[in-house]
Amino acid sequence: MKIFHCDSCQNVVFFENLQCANCGHELAFVPALASVTALTPAGESLWKRALPNDSPAETAPKLYRKCQNYDNQSICNWAIDADDPNPFCISCRLTQTIPALDQPGHADAWFRLETAKRRLIFSLLEMQLPVRSKVEDPEHGVMFDFLADDPPESTAGNPTHRVLTGHDNGKIVVNIAEADDAERERRRVLMHEPYRTLLGHLRHEIGHFYWDRLIRDSDRLEAFRAQFGDERQDYAETLKAYYAEGAPADWQQHFVTAYASAHPWEDWAETWAHYLHITDTLETADGCGLSLHPQRSDEPRLQAQPMRENPCAQPFEQMIERWFPLTYLLNNLNRGLGLKDAYPFVLSATAVEKLRFVHDTLSPQPQWQSQSQDQSQTEPQTLPEPIAKQNSPAATTAQVPMKTAVMR
Ligand SMILES: [Zn+2]
Ligand SMILES: [Zn+2]
Ligand SMILES: [Zn+2]
8 A cells, every 4th residue: 555645734644534634634535646635625516636725726626526435424435536427436336235234233344345445446456457347347347245144033944144255257245244353253263264354355356356357368377277276176176175174284385375275266366365465565665665674684674665656566576575574574563562463474485486476467568458458448438327327237236235135
């Protein structure tokens, strides 16, 4: 994540902030500017950037609207161009189903999920990955369903419908129980996982989506199979075997996590998620100008690096060399606060090579990037009608709280 400042007073502000704590201006993240921006009113439901008091007035300032989930729900803090016909920001428009907000805890769960999702979307935009909803692009778009298990009283003796977090052809389902700290921690312990977060879930699931986009039909498929294994082995069977027998004893030699050993697709998704952990955290460290100058020359060192627009645009060796001292510092600081290690993983040489594969998929001028640019040049740039006005089955559920949060 980059470091942001209030336009008006230059105070440091966080990506999630709604208001500058110093000067009181409302804030919004504007994807087109890739920045958190201080807002000042410019007409009904319209906003423009708040500039410093001594700067000359703009003759034709760019106008913005707040995302509908910012205005109505305080769930979001993103803005969109005033002439964008879609009432939702580019993150919220990817959410097709939200939990039933009249159920206790669901509004809080939705807030936490969208907050984590915006961090994910920020990274994807920085990496110049295609981010389109299934309403905009039914074949190659992505959408999120945030669903809850059926409440026990609604099942009348029948087995409770359990929502499985997962990905299927661009549809990402997340069980909102994962937004409950106690429940997520219970599951983490039950599954013997060292790390379980909402952001981690979202990074993992979107990894499956981009495997379809970047590997499945590309000339990288054979190289993928050589490194991660053949994904054509029976998915259900291998998952069943993983849950029955666990990971192989030597999984740490080959995989970034134990779960990555379940199937090549899971290996990719786990590795992809770690790549995003690495690039995002290194970017924050660089944004803060972090460097380590230990008193002993044999202790981990870290040189500050200039910020990059795209965090993938650096040599992989440099990235991974700088990641180790940063995790040493992160974990050490956490221990000082009585917390678990922030990054409780040891990356083997094989896992590092898999991370390199993800990096190489993203960082050179890859084929998919020029394809997506070609596409954006040839396809009409107009966006579809606002979701709520559309009449397609996908659109009718968009942003509508489901009574029970099960897909119907
Ligand atoms: Zn301010
Ligand atoms: Zn939004
Ligand atoms: Zn997965």
